[in-house]
Amino acid sequence: MNEGTYSTLIFDTLAHSLRERRPCALATIITGKGVRSKLLVAAGAKALGSLGNTEIDRIIERDALGELAAGSSSVRHYGSNGEAGEQDIQVFIETFAPPPRMIIFGAVGFTAALSRAAKLLGYRVTICDARATFATSARFPEADEVVNEWPDRFLLALTDELRPQDAICVLTHDHKFDIPAIAAALETQVGYIGAMGSRRTHEERVKLLREAGVADPALARVMAPIGLDIGSRTPEETAIAICAEIIAVRAGRNSIQSLRDSSGPIHI
Amino acid sequence: MNEGTYSTLIFDTLAHSLRERRPCALATIITGKGVRSKLLVAAGAKALGSLGNTEIDRIIERDALGELAAGSSSVRHYGSNGEAGEQDIQVFIETFAPPPRMIIFGAVGFTAALSRAAKLLGYRVTICDARATFATSARFPEADEVVNEWPDRFLLALTDELRPQDAICVLTHDHKFDIPAIAAALETQVGYIGAMGSRRTHEERVKLLREAGVADPALARVMAPIGLDIGSRTPEETAIAICAEIIAVRAGRNSIQSLRDSSGPIHI
Secondary structure, eight states: OOHHHHHHHHHHHHHHHHHTTOOEEEEEEEESTTTTOEEEEOTTSOOEEOSSSHHHHHHHHHHHHHHHHHTOOEEEEEOTTOOTTOOSEEEEEEEESOOOEEEEEOOSTTHHHHHHHHHHTTOEEEEEOSOTTTOOTTTOTTSSEEEOSOHHHHHHTTTTTOOTTOEEEEOOOOHHHHHHHHHHHTTSOOSEEEEOSOHHHHHHHHHHHHHTTOOHHHHTTEESSOSBOSOOOSHHHHHHHHHHHHHHHHTTOSSBOBTTTOOSOSOO | OOHHHHHHHHHHHHHHHHHTTOOEEEEEEEESTTTTOEEEEOTTSOOEEOSSSHHHHHHHHHHHHHHHHHTOOEEEEEOTTOOTTOOSEEEEEEEESOOOEEEEEOOSTTHHHHHHHHHHTTOEEEEEOSOTTTOOTTTOTTSSEEEOSOHHHHHHTTTTTOOTTOEEEEOOOOHHHHHHHHHHHTTSOOSEEEEOSOHHHHHHHHHHHHHTTOOHHHHTTEESSOSBOSOOOSHHHHHHHHHHHHHHHHTTOOSBOBTTTOOSOSOO
């Protein structure tokens, strides 16, 4: 198949995926050897096209699936056979998928730092707090939206929309808001639910959630106290611990080491 | 001691610390009960002043020492006895200390994401790459400075200045730059040295560093492959894994769980 045939097939498939709202990512060499070559990838499907050889295709397919899952697009650099850390070619990986969402309940002191870290990871960030004096766009300029609403009412309208790549973080520290927020979060398919507060606060929450009829297997989805146990001291460090936990939960890691001390592949 | 006496003592001590370049943090209640009360903290010294009672003083001293160690200032919210997650009082914690530094060697694809994450944590970020075409301020607007220089020559000028709260990240992936960068980093007192690359690349580096006369205890300081093993897929997720590792190394954590599954205090 020559380049022209490939491109037609790629553009037809891309058009079809977009019409069907099926997420996909298109990788294009934008500078260097093989410029304009394309590779179209989608989860669970064979990649279409080629960037030059099977080795570079394998590496870019892996990275494009990573960007796709994160809902992000980027320009990345490689050696001419896909080597990391080299700069022979530039590849633009363009993702056609809605970004993952993070919904943060509670316009509290930790919220701004978590919003900033979540934006770094490409999330569409919504802050929701029923208390209108705290939840203002001026206080959280990094958030995509700030909503004044009760958490359960807000989530009810989204229950069918939220997906495994989305995350819900409950930072309110007030049973009045936390309990309905967690109960409603457990009705969604989000891949991550975390709740801030001391171990004692969470024991009380578990008791109240059980009384409200939430079953134990559902409660096991809640990461609380929120975040990895890395010894965070500031709101910003706590935000890093939360984001690292979200990534680790998605990858199914529950006992984490430095890459130096682990033995698996460094890319998944 | 009345409020006036406290303030005089605090301001005198603050002035003295500033003159002596001794890092300290001043916490002031800026809204709510006890407004204008102050607490001055420094590592290894008794706190001066009071925000109302011993309980709130203990909590704010802990948080102010955290901000001080991170070199950051922030407005934080508490209950009137220092309770987390409440908003009765606002406290401005102002740190009088230079920010920690992160020096990133290599203007590569991962560098921009790591710079952004490091800025979130309050680092003064320097990107250093001997290759002038890659290392430009336009490519890295988030960095505080972009330097075209050989890594060892750049670090030599800073050896005595760098401190345990500083970090060096080697992302170059090229022995020609990596080996002098790591060797020079090991001559500093920085608290974190990480190097990107595959396990095989790092084995080669270790061999070359040994040949260059670096001893094994020194080599054990190098975190490579860089970052926590959380299953990162994108440059941004890798940046989170690196920042989480920096925090964990500082706290002496080498086997990390979610706070949900660990049993220690959630604040250190």
